[in-house]
Amino acid sequence: MIPFENCPICGNKLKEKEVEKLLRGGVNTAIVKVHAEVCLRCGERLYSSETVRCFEQIRARLTRQETAGFQPLGQSFFVPSCNVDDLSG
Numbered sequence: 780m781i782p783f784e785n786c787p788i789c790g791n792k793l794k795e796k797e798v799e800k801l802l803r804g805g806v807n808t809a810i811v812k813v814h815a816e817v818c819l820r821c822g823e824r825l826y827s828s829e830t831v832r833c834f835e836q837i838r839a840r841l842t843r844q845e846t847a848g849f850q851p852l853g854q855s856f857f858v859p860s861c862n863v864d865d866l867s868g
């Protein structure tokens with residue numbers, strides 16, 4: 780399923796985990812729970828080609844605003860600059 784036994788970045792062992800992946804399409808975002816092989820040392824995540832195809836489908840649907848079957852989850856915001864003085868007021 781995953782073409783690596785060890786992390787291609789640092790060579791450490793990979794462990795299968797359930798992770799949350801944030802996807803963007805156009806101005807929309809979605810979070811999807813998927814299985815990934817996660818490096819225990821550097822945190823690199825590897826996804827199967829099937830999962831990557833699923834990400835592409837979700838991104839395409841987000842771009843086209845076709846969100847039937849997706850659950851609303853809070854709101855997302857754009858903050859034009861990271862200024863501590865503005866944000867703490």
Ligand SMILES: [Zn+2]
Pocket residue numbers: 786787788789790791818819820821822823
């Ligand atoms: Zn690694």
